[in-house]
Amino acid sequence: AQSVTQPDIHITVSEGASLELRCNYSYGATPYLFWYVQSPGQGLQLLLKYFSGDTLVQGIKGFEAEFKRSQSSFNLRKPSVHWSDAAEYFCAVAAPYNTDKLIFGTGTRLQVFP
Amino acid sequence: GEEVAQTPKHLVRGEGQKAKLYCAPIKGHSYVFWYQQVLKNEFKFLISFQNENVFDETGMPKERFSAKCLPNSPCSLEIQATKLEDSAVYFCASSQSESRSTEAFFGQGTRLTVV
Numbered sequence: 387a388q389s390v391t392q393p394d395i396h397i398t399v400s401e402g403a404s405l406e407l408r409c410n411y412s413y414g415a416t417p418y419l420f421w422y423v424q425s426p427g428q429g430l431q432l433l434l435k436y437f438s439g440d441t442l443v444q445g446i447k448g449f450e451a452e453f454k455r456s457q458s459s460f461n462l463r464k465p466s467v468h469w470s471d472a473a474e475y476f477c478a479v480a481a482p483y484n485t486d487k488l489i490f491g492t493g494t495r496l497q498v499f500p
Numbered sequence: 501g502e503e504v505a506q507t508p509k510h511l512v513r514g515e516g517q518k519a520k521l522y523c524a525p526i527k528g529h530s531y532v533f534w535y536q537q538v539l540k541n542e543f544k545f546l547i548s549f550q551n552e553n554v555f556d557e558t559g560m561p562k563e564r565f566s567a568k569c570l571p572n573s574p575c576s577l578e579i580q581a582t583k584l585e586d587s588a589v590y591f592c593a594s595s596q597s598e599s600r601s602t603e604a605f606f607g608q609g610t611r612l613t614v615v
Binding site for chain 2 (some may be wrong): 422427
């Protein structure tokens with residue numbers, strides 16, 4: 387069965403510091419991979435996605451993610467965090483042959499200190 | 501519209517009452533999805549539609565949950581005889597492309613509280 391693991395429940399960083407949020411998936415082949423952000427009281431906003439090709443994916447708001455097949459990982463990174471990045475971040479996967487369902491990780495809460 | 505519109509934003513129901521949630525997908529989008537977010541973080545897929553046809557309903561609790569997407573009407577998710585464990589945020593998403601949920605846009609959710 388497909389699953390997504392986000393090992394870090396809560397991360398705190400200082401504004402301006404770099405950020406890496408971890409995501410590991412379990413799937414027999416390479417799924418489609420996504421990162422979403424959820425601000426308090428808001429819906430989900432897609433940051434970036436990976437389907438195939440270049441394993442380093444650029445997204446919105448200065449985020450990027452790197453797909454590493456050997457590690458079954460899709461970690462999200464940002465070189466310099468802004469206070470407005472404080473939110474909940476969700477990694478998700480979908481099977482290429484069944485893209486109706488997104489399987490979400492349990493999320494990582496990012497707190498940013500000034 | 502240019503965004504997925506979910507109504508109401510908040511809904512409080514007594515245990516055993518009916519709850520009905522609405523979702524207006526982005527104009528031109530053919531695919532609609534419902535997700536349930538419980539315990540703040542755990543997302544569960546409920547059901548997907550292609551136009552008015554159910555595409556995948558494997559996530560739906562069949563006994564009390566039902567959903568529809570009728571032409572020229574918002575889609576709806578209805579819970580008969582709500583239970584405390586139905587308290588959650590229900591998200592609707594819509595997609596235009598044949599890649600379905602891979603290109604989905606999410607609404608802001610309806611928070612259902614069952615007391």
